[in-house]
Amino acid sequence: MFDFKYFTPTKVIFGKNTESRVAELINEFGGTKVLIHYGGGSVVRSGLLKRVTDTLDAAGINYVTLGGAVPNPHLGLVYEGIELCKKENVDFLLAVGGGSAIDSAKAIGYGVANEGDVWDYYDYKRTVTGCLPLGVILTIAATGSEMSDSSVITKEEGLVKRGYSSDFGRPKFAIMNPELTMTLPDYQTACGCTDIMMHTMERYFTNGGNMEITDALAEGLLRTVKRNAVILRDDPKNYDARAEVMWAGSLAHNGLTGCGNDGGDWMTHKLEHELGGLYDVAHGAGLAAIWGSWARYVYKNCLPRFKKFAINVMDVEAKGTDEEIALKGIEAMEDFYRSINMPTNLRELGVKATEEDLVTMAHKCAVGVGGEMGSARLLREEDMLEIFKMSM
Amino acid sequence: MFDFKYFTPTKVIFGKNTESRVAELINEFGGTKVLIHYGGGSVVRSGLLKRVTDTLDAAGINYVTLGGAVPNPHLGLVYEGIELCKKENVDFLLAVGGGSAIDSAKAIGYGVANEGDVWDYYDYKRTVTGCLPLGVILTIAATGSEMSDSSVITKEEGLVKRGYSSDFGRPKFAIMNPELTMTLPDYQTACGCTDIMMHTMERYFTNGGNMEITDALAEGLLRTVKRNAVILRDDPKNYDARAEVMWAGSLAHNGLTGCGNDGGDWMTHKLEHELGGLYDVAHGAGLAAIWGSWARYVYKNCLPRFKKFAINVMDVEAKGTDEEIALKGIEAMEDFYRSINMPTNLRELGVKATEEDLVTMAHKCAVGVGGEMGSARLLREEDMLEIFKMSM
Numbered sequence: 001m002f003d004f005k006y007f008t009p010t011k012v013i014f015g016k017n018t019e020s021r022v023a024e025l026i027n028e029f030g031g032t033k034v035l036i037h038y039g040g041g042s043v044v045r046s047g048l049l050k051r052v053t054d055t056l057d058a059a060g061i062n063y064v065t066l067g068g069a070v071p072n073p074h075l076g077l078v079y080e081g082i083e084l085c086k087k088e089n090v091d092f093l094l095a096v097g098g099g100s101a102i103d104s105a106k107a108i109g110y111g112v113a114n115e116g117d118v119w120d121y122y123d124y125k126r127t128v129t130g131c132l133p134l135g136v137i138l139t140i141a142a143t144g145s146e147m148s149d150s151s152v153i154t155k156e157e158g159l160v161k162r163g164y165s166s167d168f169g170r171p172k173f174a175i176m177n178p179e180l181t182m183t184l185p186d187y188q189t190a191c192g193c194t195d196i197m198m199h200t201m202e203r204y205f206t207n208g209g210n211m212e213i214t215d216a217l218a219e220g221l222l223r224t225v226k227r228n229a230v231i232l233r234d235d236p237k238n239y240d241a242r243a244e245v246m247w248a249g250s251l252a253h254n255g256l257t258g259c260g261n262d263g264g265d266w267m268t269h270k271l272e273h274e275l276g277g278l279y280d281v282a283h284g285a286g287l288a289a290i291w292g293s294w295a296r297y298v299y300k301n302c303l304p305r306f307k308k309f310a311i312n313v314m315d316v317e318a319k320g321t322d323e324e325i326a327l328k329g330i331e332a333m334e335d336f337y338r339s340i341n342m343p344t345n346l347r348e349l350g351v352k353a354t355e356e357d358l359v360t361m362a363h364k365c366a367v368g369v370g371g372e373m374g375s376a377r378l379l380r381e382e383d384m385l386e387i388f389k390m391s392m
Numbered sequence: 393m394f395d396f397k398y399f400t401p402t403k404v405i406f407g408k409n410t411e412s413r414v415a416e417l418i419n420e421f422g423g424t425k426v427l428i429h430y431g432g433g434s435v436v437r438s439g440l441l442k443r444v445t446d447t448l449d450a451a452g453i454n455y456v457t458l459g460g461a462v463p464n465p466h467l468g469l470v471y472e473g474i475e476l477c478k479k480e481n482v483d484f485l486l487a488v489g490g491g492s493a494i495d496s497a498k499a500i501g502y503g504v505a506n507e508g509d510v511w512d513y514y515d516y517k518r519t520v521t522g523c524l525p526l527g528v529i530l531t532i533a534a535t536g537s538e539m540s541d542s543s544v545i546t547k548e549e550g551l552v553k554r555g556y557s558s559d560f561g562r563p564k565f566a567i568m569n570p571e572l573t574m575t576l577p578d579y580q581t582a583c584g585c586t587d588i589m590m591h592t593m594e595r596y597f598t599n600g601g602n603m604e605i606t607d608a609l610a611e612g613l614l615r616t617v618k619r620n621a622v623i624l625r626d627d628p629k630n631y632d633a634r635a636e637v638m639w640a641g642s643l644a645h646n647g648l649t650g651c652g653n654d655g656g657d658w659m660t661h662k663l664e665h666e667l668g669g670l671y672d673v674a675h676g677a678g679l680a681a682i683w684g685s686w687a688r689y690v691y692k693n694c695l696p697r698f699k700k701f702a703i704n705v706m707d708v709e710a711k712g713t714d715e716e717i718a719l720k721g722i723e724a725m726e727d728f729y730r731s732i733n734m735p736t737n738l739r740e741l742g743v744k745a746t747e748e749d750l751v752t753m754a755h756k757c758a759v760g761v762g763g764e765m766g767s768a769r770l771l772r773e774e775d776m777l778e779i780f781k782m783s784m
Binding site for chain 1: 393394395396397398399400401403404405406407408410603604605608609611612613615616619620631632635636639640643648651652
């Protein structure tokens with residue numbers, strides 16, 4: 001068991017119509033001039049943005065707006081947001097949307113509260129000493145950014161995708177109304193469920209100092225999302241299932257399911273980042289496409305965890321050798337992915353990769369992680385290439 | 393499913409020797425003059441208090457000390473602490489100990505940050521608008537006060553025991569070193585495990601809007617404490633078991649295991665409060681002594697939850713009628729209490745109550761809850777009396 005820090009200061013307001021409380025919450029955290037940051041047109045089309053600005057108008061809170069945060073949010077828009085905040089004397093950020101808007105807002109917050117180029121942080125050259133306070137109205141259950149310390153930004157030049165983590169970036173509040181997620185396309189809902197589960201699975205498959213209570217919470221969370229992802233496939237407007245998945249999304253990535261271990265494996269995420277860099281794929285689908293190959297490549301090095309996962313999460317009968325049980329767990333997870341129309345390899349993901357592409361991705365991935373990484377099994381460039389090959 | 397708020401801002405620093413970081417944490421939260429508040433002589437005898445003051449001395453942080461917080465901490469000491477803080481211009485509170493020192497420190501914090509008599513809050517006459525910032529070095533895993541919003545204070549005159557809850561009272565940081573709990577007497581360790589489980593069981597046995605993920609987390613937590621309480625009975629110095637129980641204690645009462653339900657039942661706690669008022673009994677032991685009778689009195693009104701508890705927490709086979717399964721779960725819980733030397737009735741608790749005592753307690757309990765209370769089953773004075781009689 002490892003020592004750990006646990007810090008989740010975000011005030012969560014969860015339930016129907018909770019977005020109506022946004023002005024009250026901004027007041028509580030001292031915001032007087034707000035930048036409302038959002039993504040594409042869906043928050044406009046749905047009327048959510050209008051409802052938010054009406055609420056701020058009624059409360060006499062000034063604001064400016066900045067849309068355009070795209071999946072894998074771009075550094076250029078971050079710079080634009082920083083300039084806008086400085087020009088307008090913004091003292092509070094409100095992200096309305098999913099992980100893209102939130103991550104982009106965190107970067108804007110770092111840029112306003114710290115001198116110099118904000119990319120320095122994502123380039124691991126400096127450390128932030130603060131962040132403009134940030135609130136969230138969540139519309140997509142997936143990345144967990146609404147409670148997490150992390151944000152991922154892509155520099156357009158060379159398509160460099162980098163993550164930065166700091167407790168300063170944790171949102172002050174997160175408004176979570178499951179109804180706001182009901183209009184998501186089915187594919188995106190399934191991608192979200194995959195991402196949520198993966199945030200906890202990355203922490204679960206480790207060889208370092210696991211904790212019994214953390215495992216129990218992680219397994220309970222995974223079982224919940226697995227069951228409710230299938231409910232949402234058939235009944236996308238099911239409020240309770242939306243709520244289970246939404247709350248799981250926050251708990252999966254706020255640190256709770258990693259307390260006491262070595263920080264997790266995270267290689268599935270790293271491998272998927274390269275996929276996302278080279279092809280236009282949804283993050284969740286990319287994770288599903290790569291996980292099975294990663295799991296088959298590493299499970300013998302992390303057998304007790306894969307066995308436990310098979311039995312406690314995938315309901316595999318505890319019969320046969322440990323290896324047999326572990327493999328049945330991996331197969332059951334792939335069956336689950338297929339059941340919610342997620343891919344289990346690159347072909348199903350719609351990616352036609354050449355051998356050269358695989359070599360490029362493995363090389364970039366190895367460089368990105370500083371040569372080697374992984375807790376379930378330490379992977380080097382040749383291992384990464386092998387996993388990409390297996391995922392074809 | 394009910395809407396909910398979730399707010400756990402406490403920064404947890406968990407692991408060996410973490411108390412050495414106390415000065416750094418006080419600095420982080422802006423403390424310059426500290427009141428160190430503790431209970432009996434154990435933190436003195438163990439050398440912990442000396443280590444803490446040495447650390448503050450080395451960091452140049454000024455402090456005053458106030459010991460004497462007793463189980464069911466007294467209002468008189470709270471007044472004394474408030475005076476001392478005002479006289480010494482204290483701007484930060486550090487509680488070193490268990491729930492008594494922390495609860496007492498919260499009350500001192502309310503008294504310093506608000507005008508008027510602090511008892512007004514515990515007497516439900518006014519609401520606090522702030523609290524002096526508070527940090528904790530935890531030495532007993534039990535009450536969960538290190539992350540919770542609640543504190544319980546006893547007014548000496550008439551022995552009036554009252555709880556008050558406010559987010560302002562949530563500690564800024566909690567230092568949790570499982571090693572500090574290793575010297576606890578076995579009985580107190582078992583009482584702590586009972587209290588921890590009960591905080592989650594009070595939230596679990598409801599008829600109002602349960603949430604699947606909350607249940608899964610609650611059941612995982614209960615299984616973990618149940619298993620590790622038995623380990624600690626036989627091996628009190630087991631670090632991992634101490635850590636599992638300590639972290640469970642915080643999660644059991646910080647709100648996590650109640651998200652989405654109606655707030656919980658809490659009648660076992662209310663009934664025990666009367667026991668604690670009339671007899672000198674440990675809170676955890678009192679809870680164990682009353683729970684079985686409460687459960688047998690209410691289970692038919694909350695059958696799905698008792699069945700789920702039996703199967704998912706107590707490993708009862710899902711065979712027979714729902715009532716049979718539920719009863720087996722209650723019996724298994726009582727067996728567990730006995731296995732860690734906790735009482736399952738008043739006789740085993742060492743209490744010789746007269747019929748008149750029971751009538752008095754039931755009456756005081758009914759008055760205390762405003763006539764009736766309970767989610768598993770709504771209880772009135774005659775029900776409370778019946779449960780006390782069953783627990784003889």
